[in-house]
Amino acid sequence: MAGASLYPLPDHKRIRGETEAAANGGREEVFHIELKRDQLGRQSKTAALFPFAGFSMSGDQPVVAEAFQIRNKSGQVIGVASRLEGIVPDSIGEPSLAVNWLLVIPARGALLLEQKRVISDVVAPGMQALHGRMTWGDREFAELSGSYIEARMGMGSGEPKIVLSTRLASASVTP
Amino acid sequence: MRTLIALLGFILGCLAGIVLLAVNPFAGSPVIQSSGQSYSFVTGDVYGMPHTVRRMLNLDWLEPNKRALQAPAVKNSAVSLMMLRDTAGAEAAYAVKISIVDDEANLYTGKTGHYSYWTVFWPNQGAVLMHGYDEYWDQITDGLLAGLRGRSFTATADDYRLTRSGAVANSLQGMSGIFSGRVGSYSESQMNSGDDGTILQGELAIQIN
Numbered sequence: 001m002a003g004a005s006l007y008p009l010p011d012h013k014r015i016r017g018e019t020e021a022a023a024n025g026g027r028e029e030v031f032h033i034e035l036k037r038d039q040l041g042r043q044s045k046t047a048a049l050f051p052f053a054g055f056s057m058s059g060d061q062p063v064v065a066e067a068f069q070i071r072n073k074s075g076q077v078i079g080v081a082s083r084l085e086g087i088v089p090d091s092i093g094e095p096s097l098a099v100n101w102l103l104v105i106p107a108r109g110a111l112l113l114e115q116k117r118v119i120s121d122v123v124a125p126g127m128q129a130l131h132g133r134m135t136w137g138d139r140e141f142a143e144l145s146g147s148y149i150e151a152r153m154g155m156g157s158g159e160p161k162i163v164l165s166t167r168l169a170s171a172s173v174t175p
Numbered sequence: 176m177r178t179l180i181a182l183l184g185f186i187l188g189c190l191a192g193i194v195l196l197a198v199n200p201f202a203g204s205p206v207i208q209s210s211g212q213s214y215s216f217v218t219g220d221v222y223g224m225p226h227t228v229r230r231m232l233n234l235d236w237l238e239p240n241k242r243a244l245q246a247p248a249v250k251n252s253a254v255s256l257m258m259l260r261d262t263a264g265a266e267a268a269y270a271v272k273i274s275i276v277d278d279e280a281n282l283y284t285g286k287t288g289h290y291s292y293w294t295v296f297w298p299n300q301g302a303v304l305m306h307g308y309d310e311y312w313d314q315i316t317d318g319l320l321a322g323l324r325g326r327s328f329t330a331t332a333d334d335y336r337l338t339r340s341g342a343v344a345n346s347l348q349g350m351s352g353i354f355s356g357r358v359g360s361y362s363e364s365q366m367n368s369g370d371d372g373t374i375l376q377g378e379l380a381i382q383i384n
Contacts, residue, residue, distance in 0.1 A: 005283035010224070010233050010276045013247035040222045040254055063298050065269045067222070067254045069244065077246030080223070080254050082271035084296045088352030098351035100302055102294050106252050106275040110292055112304055114350060136304065136348065 014107035015078045026146060026169030031070045031103065033081070035160040038069040040080075070103060070164075079105035099132065101150070101164065109139030113148050113164070134168060144168040211361070211382030214267060218257035218375050223249065224276070225372015226365070228318025228328045231276075231287065231311055240372060251276040255375045259295065270295040272375075274309060287312050288337075293361070294350070295381075301352020303383065305361045307345030309337035314367070329369050334377070338362035347383060359383040 019027045033039075063086035070079045081103045090096040101113040115132030130150045137144055146168035153161045223244040224230055230240070244250055252275045259268040274291040281287075293305040314330045322328040338345050338361075347359035365377035 005281055007282045008233055009280045009282065009287065010231070010251040011278050012251055012275065015248045040220075040256075063269050063296055065256055065271055065296065067256055067271055067273075069246065069249060076248070077244075078248050080244070080249055080252055080273055082254070082273060082294050084269070084271065084294050084302055086296055086298055086302070088299065088301045090352075091355070098302060100294055100296075100304075100350050102271075102273065102292055102304065104252070104273045104275060104292055106249060107278070110273075110306070112350070135350075138306070 012106040015072065015076050017108065018072045018074065022167055022169075026167055028165065028167050030073050031078075031081075031164040031166070032073065032075070033068045033070055033162040033164075035068075035162065038071070038077075040067040040069070068162075070105075079103060079108075099130065099150075101132075101148075103164070105140075109137060109141045111141040111144075111166075112136040113150075113166075115150070134166065141168070143170055211359070211380045213262050214259040214379045214381065215262075215264075216257045216259050216270070216375070216377060216379070218255055219373060220256040221253065221373055221375045222255070223253040224251050226253065226274075226289075226311065226314075226375075227368075227370055227372045228315055228321075228330050229370070230372060231315060232318075232328070234328070242373060253289075257375070259379065268295050268297045277308070282315075285312050286310075287315050291363075293379075297352075297354075301354040302350040303347050303354050303357075303359075303381075304350050305345065305347045305381070307338065307361070309363065310339045311335070311337070327370075330367050332367055334364050334366045336362070336364040338364075347381065349383070354383060357383055 019029045022028045063084070066083045068081045069077045070081045072078045081101060083099070083101050085099045087095045088098045099115040102110065103113070104110040112135050113132055114135045115130050132148055134144065134146050134148060146166060148164055148166045151163045153163065222242050225240055244252060252273065255272045257270050258266055259270050261267040270293055272291060272293050274289040277286065277288050277290060279286070288308045288310040291307055291309045294302060295305065296302040314335045317332055318328045318330040321331050345361050347361055349355045349357040359382045361379055361381045363377060363379050368374045368376065
C-alpha cells in the first residue's frame, strides 16, 4: 500500500510563463496558434460527421467549433484551447455573434474569453482584430480579469496564425 | 532457493497490494446522481491522452497512440469534439471537452481523476461552460483486478460514472445567449471503450437553473 503512494501517475510538465508587466498595471501574455500545425481534427476520418468550420443544423446560422494547441511567445506548446462561434439572441432577443475561447494550460489553469459583440478593427493589411473580455479562470487565473484581442494573420497566404493577446489584472483592478 | 522464495514473496506482495488498492477504504467517494436534461455523445474526434487504464497508470509503452499530443506540456491532456444528442436522438448541441490529469492524483488516496472543461453551444440559443472533476478510480481498480485475472489491465464494466461528491463540484455557468448569467451543474458517465482510446462515448445530465 505504501508503494501505491509512490506510484508515478501522469503529471504535467510546466513551461515557464512568459508574462510581461503592462505599462498601466496588470500583466500581458500572448498566445500563438499556428493553424497548420496546431489545429486538432483536420485529418480526422470523421470530419464528414463533424465538419470543423461553418457547419450548421437545419440551415440556420453556422456554428464553428474548433480545437487547437496553443503556444507561448517563444513557440513552445503550453496548452490546448477550444473556440466556439455562433449566432445567439442578445438581451433584447436580437441575433448577435458570440465567440468563446477556453484556454487550458495544464500546469497553470484555465481561462475563458468571451466576445459578445462584433468589434473589429483592421489593424494592418490582411489582419483583423476582435476584442473581448476574460470572464472566468481557475488556479493561476482565478483572481484575474481583463481583456483580450484575437488577431488573425496570413490567412490569405503564408503561414496562417491566430494571436491572442491578453491583458489581465487582479479582479479588483480593471486593466 | 532463497532467491526463489524472495521472488515469490515479492510477487505475492504485489498481488496483495493490488487487491488492497481495489478495496482501498480511503477511495470511492459517493456517486452523484444525475439530474437535468440528458444528452448522449459518441465521437472519434479524440486527441491526446486516451482514458484507458493502461494510459492512466502511465504504462505508455503498452499502448502506442497515434493521436497523442507530443508536446510535454500537453502530453497528459485530452481534447474531444462532439455533437450532443437529446433523448430522442436528435442533434441538440455542439461540444468540446478538454480534460487534464490531476497532478495531485495518488493511488494511495484513491484520487485518480482528471479536471474537465466542457464548452457547449446550442445553435441559436447560447453557450455554457461546464467544469469539474472526472474520477476514474472505479475504472482503474476494475482494470487492476482484470490484470490479476490475466486480462491485460482492461476495464470490464459497461460504463463508469465519473461524477463524484468531493472538493471539486461540477458546475455550469452561462456564457452567451439565453444562458447568460445562469448557473447550474452537470454529471457525466462514460461507456467503457476498453483499450480503444480513440472513441469517446457517454452521457451527460445538464441542469441549468
